[in-house]
Amino acid sequence: MRLTPADLGRVRLVPRPHPVGAAVLASQALRGTAAPGPLRHLLPARGMLPDFVTPYQGLDSLEAGLDAIRATPRRRVRADVARAYAHLPATPWRRRLAAGDRDAVELLASALRAWFDKQLRPQWNDLELAHRRWVDRAAREWAVSGVDGVLGGIGPSVRWSSPVLEMESWWSADLAGSGEGLVLAPSPFAGPRPRLLVEPGRPALLVFAVAPPAAADTEALARLLGRTRAEVLRRLGEPGRHTTTALAKAAGISLPSASEHAAALRAAGLLSSEREGGAVVHRLTPLGVEVRRGG
Numbered sequence: 001m002r003l004t005p006a007d008l009g010r011v012r013l014v015p016r017p018h019p020v021g022a023a024v025l026a027s028q029a030l031r032g033t034a035a036p037g038p039l040r041h042l043l044p045a046r047g048m049l050p051d052f053v054t055p056y057q058g059l060d061s062l063e064a065g066l067d068a069i070r071a072t073p074r075r076r077v078r079a080d081v082a083r084a085y086a087h088l089p090a091t092p093w094r095r096r097l098a099a100g101d102r103d104a105v106e107l108l109a110s111a112l113r114a115w116f117d118k119q120l121r122p123q124w125n126d127l128e129l130a131h132r133r134w135v136d137r138a139a140r141e142w143a144v145s146g147v148d149g150v151l152g153g154i155g156p157s158v159r160w161s162s163p164v165l166e167m168e169s170w171w172s173a174d175l176a177g178s179g180e181g182l183v184l185a186p187s188p189f190a191g192p193r194p195r196l197l198v199e200p201g202r203p204a205l206l207v208f209a210v211a212p213p214a215a216a217d218t219e220a221l222a223r224l225l226g227r228t229r230a231e232v233l234r235r236l237g238e239p240g241r242h243t244t245t246a247l248a249k250a251a252g253i254s255l256p257s258a259s260e261h262a263a264a265l266r267a268a269g270l271l272s273s274e275r276e277g278g279a280v281v282h283r284l285t286p287l288g289v290e291v292r293r294g295g
């Protein structure tokens with residue numbers, strides 16, 4: 001891919017892991033040990049994936065990504081699946097998805113939600129922290145070596161020789177930069193070959209492999225903050241919109257207790273709170289993410 005000066009001026013780091021994108025890639029990466037039923041059938045076991053299952057939209061939550069998949073125009077579903085299924089044997093459900101059948105798309109979305117909840121939600125805090133640490137390292141490299149240092153340090157499967165970015169991906173093409181830029185998205189589930197998503201009018205999206213995160217020490221956090229407050233902090237690191245009511249329900253505590261714990265964590269700089277409509281929404285600060293991780 002030959003990047004233009006406009007592309008190089010618009011290189012960005014995706015700020016957090018994409019829930020649906022992570023679930024899709026994990027369904028391939030973990031296929032041998034924890035194969036999800038419908039996903040095993042509807043998504044290829046390796047190699048190219050239908051582009052619409054890793055939408056640009058949906059970075060903020062799992063449901064936003066699933067809604068973007070459901071909203072994909074039928075023509076786009078048919079085109080993407082035709083490319084990804086080119087070497088797969090035909091089956092009734094694959095034919096239905098390839099035809100853009102809405103029931104097949106809904107089955108795929110439901111299977112992705114179930115897979116995320118089972119395999120990724122318990123470790124989502126660690127995945128987010130690992131991503132944030134990569135962004136921090138890349139930002140420091142950028143400050144010292146500029147965009148050349150960042151693009152040159154992605155990994156052995158991506159080679160940078162300005163202005164050409166060469167990738168050992170699942171498909172082959174010579175691409176000209178569009179001037180829309182390039183978004184870098186590390187993932188522990190990307191596999192040995194990077195993934196490149198190119199759509200008209202959007203920046204190119206490059207997904208590449210990074211090391212998986214280490215496990216968090218939840219007992220140490222409980223000793224530091226107390227078990228209930230540690231649980232509130234842990235719940236705040238999960239995907240979703242964390243109102244005080246939702247936080248109370250998730251942590252199994254009363255609404256006043258949730259409000260009290262949120263206030264204490266906010267005073268310590270571990271979360272921020274903002275009124276959105278009729279509710280107060282809480283989010284972990286960078287310090288909160290680090291404390292949650294125990295690092």
